[in-house]
Amino acid sequence: MAKLNLGVFFGGKSTEHEISLISAKNIIDAADKNKYNIIPVGIDKNGEFLFYNNQDYILDSHDAKKVHLGYGGLPITFSFGRDKELIGIFDKNLKIKIDVAFPVLHGSFGEDGTIQGLFEMANIPYVGAGVLGSVIGMNKDIAKKLLEKSGVKMAKFLVFDISEKGKIDFSYIISELKCPFFIKPTNSGSSVGVYKIKSESEFREKTNEVFKFCDKIMCEEAIVGKEIECSVLGNDNPAASLPGEVITSHEFYSYDAKYLDENGAQLKIPADLPEEATHKIQETAVKIFKLLNCTGMARVDGFLQENGDYIFSEINTIPGFTPISMYPKLWELNGISQTELVSRLIQLAIDKNKF
Ligand SMILES: Nc1ncnc2c1ncn2[C@@H]1O[C@H](COP(=O)(O)OP(=O)(O)O)[C@@H](O)[C@H]1O
Ligand SMILES: [Mg+2]
Structure with a gap:
């Protein structure tokens, strides 16, 4: 050929x-x-x-x-x-x-x-992912709203627009989400602009900063649990890998923990989970992948709480693909080498383009 x-x-x-x-x-x-x-x-x-x-x-x-x-x-x-x-x-x-x-x-x-x-x-x-899946995957507000009636559990959230800058009612947020809570841009990545907020003054300072580069901010209830990532591969019948866990030495998996501090995070591949939890995460990851119109690949991120609940956090349609990244590493557990993974992804792209 x-x-x-x-x-x-x-x-x-x-x-x-x-x-x-x-x-x-x-x-x-x-x-x-x-x-x-x-x-x-x-x-x-x-x-x-x-x-x-x-x-x-x-x-x-x-x-x-x-x-x-x-x-x-x-x-x-x-x-x-x-x-x-x-x-x-x-x-x-x-x-x-x-x-x-x-x-x-x-x-x-x-x-x-x-x-x-x-x-x-x-x-x-x-x-x-195609255009639609990519748009949805990049926008945390749209992705979560699309999943609202799906039965997938998510952190409670509120979204504020730049026109509300400086006027957001802090007491309303803490009555809905409790304190501390997280703020993040609705369409960014790499933890840029993600903060754990503990006071009103911190909230004002950080929202002013985040509104400099995005026009919508999501405030989210803080979830306590294991941070779990799951790789999904396929088009019409996607498969989920075993889940992996991110264990960070920082307060959360921040930009510094991801990229600047060599000891900021440890990836546990696979995560050490009961079989039942593994199945639930895999099943939910595939369901989310399909509901959000993804094709080819995506990494589905969430939290596993002490009581066994899996809470979806976000989907990444072009996940990190460095030699040590979670997406390819999880597939290696299934005997799929990175060379084979790249070939499969290209074949999925060609299959999808058949119309
Ligand atoms: N609601 C939340 N509860 C607990 N931790 C959170 C929450 N939202 C974000 N985080 C922490 O912040 C990190 C980055 O947030 P995330 O929503 O994944 O944004 P990004 O798209 O920038 O990766 C997460 O990996 C997690 O450690
Ligand atoms: Mg993330």
Whole structure:
């Protein structure tokens, strides 16, 4: 079979640029070179698309604090081919076609349906959720509202709009959610802008900060329990992996705990859970994946409480994919190597694009 040109898209404008680079380097290293020609496409922090015709497209990938895009990227524009291909154009004479895309872009402009729209317009297969699933998965408010009548348990929440900034009634929040409670942007990731609020002054200070980069804030009841993540893979009949657990040494799984403090978090793969809890989490993760219109892959995150209740927290449609990330590591427990996982994800993308 002829090799497919696999466009791997990485970097991007979001706060998760660096983690995207590490995920992409891992995916490119793992991809089966007998099946795919890798077309590396970096997106810099200004949103410029760059093609690399050398190996140095991601530098210092072993260090989350130093990792950055390579220097030799050629600015690229796209035109849509007739035959399910996206054509990258560097200058008039230099063109390359992409048969299938793997957006390894976490957060805004990558995980939120925007780049998925580009691939839809070009009619090329792409890994992961479609436009709708991506939009829903990125927006915690919409995702939770869609699940409200599904029987899936979630933390009680309230959402406030930027027009209410400075006027939000703190006593109403604590009467509904108790104190401490969490605040977070409705459409961010990597714990950016997530705070555990213990006083009104802290609430005012943090909401002012978070409203600088988003226009909707979610306040959420604080859940006590094990932090559990479950990988889901598939289209119409998705499968769930064994659950994993995140054990953090910080007050919660904050940005620092995730990326800056080497000892900030420990991943327990798999989580040590009774069989019944494992089944409940897997079943709920698949149900959520389907209800939220996901395809291909997603990581479903939640909490397991002492009384056995599983509380859904959020879904990530382009989960972290570094060599040590939960999403690929959980599949390794099922004997699916990272090379095999990448091939399966690409096949799922092609299957989904059949209409
Ligand atoms: N309602 C909550 N109760 C307890 N911990 C929470 C709650 N919401 C968020 N957290 C903590 O904050 C972290 C980041 O929040 P999350 O909603 O997952 O945002 P992000 O999309 O940025 O990862 C979680 O992993 C968890 O440790
Ligand atoms: Mg999270």
